Amino acid sequence: MLRVKLNFHQDPRGRRGVSKKAIMKSFILPSIFLFGMFYALNANGDELVHTFKNPGFNGIGYSAHMLTIENQEKSRKDKLKAEKEAELAAAERDEYNSTLNKFLRNFESRVYSQLSRELVNQLFGEEASESGQIELQGTLITYSNDGDIITLTTTDPNGNLTSIEIPIGDFGI
Numbered sequence: 001m002l003r004v005k006l007n008f009h010q011d012p013r014g015r016r017g018v019s020k021k022a023i024m025k026s027f028i029l030p031s032i033f034l035f036g037m038f039y040a041l042n043a044n045g046d047e048l049v050h051t052f053k054n055p056g057f058n059g060i061g062y063s064a065h066m067l068t069i070e071n072q073e074k075s076r077k078d079k080l081k082a083e084k085e086a087e088l089a090a091a092e093r094d095e096y097n098s099t100l101n102k103f104l105r106n107f108e109s110r111v112y113s114q115l116s117r118e119l120v121n122q123l124f125g126e127e128a129s130e131s132g133q134i135e136l137q138g139t140l141i142t143y144s145n146d147g148d149i150i151t152l153t154t155t156d157p158n159g160n161l162t163s164i165e166i167p168i169g170d171f172g173i
Contacts, residue, residue: 119143123150124168 095101115136122129123143131144138157143150145168152164 123152123166 122132123145128145133140133142140155142153148168150166150168154162
């Protein structure tokens, strides 16, 4: 049981009473203490845990961290590879467009044009031959003229045949 001891005092007028200090000590302070105890019983706590923010130290989210690093490394390697490929393509383009290569392509085109012109003269010219063959880079080209139709047959190095029939009278030739 709680005992409260009150100190009586006599004020300057001669009256006896209880001092404010005594009231505070006897009622208010124990009330505050009981009120604090009531709320302290409802307080919950948890342990303090320290974690590192860098996933490389704590392992939480480490796979995402490593994936990010791997993606950055792969992007860098892909960029370097693309730059090398672009440089090689530019070098090939420059070589293809060199003056010598342009001359050789033009010369080759003119040689094929001349061969084609001679073949056309042999097929359709005033002194056309009835048959013949030409071998060009492994491909055999044979032709025959029966007076109404010219048959042109090509045989590639693999043995594949292509045959073209040209009617002479229909085209005004």
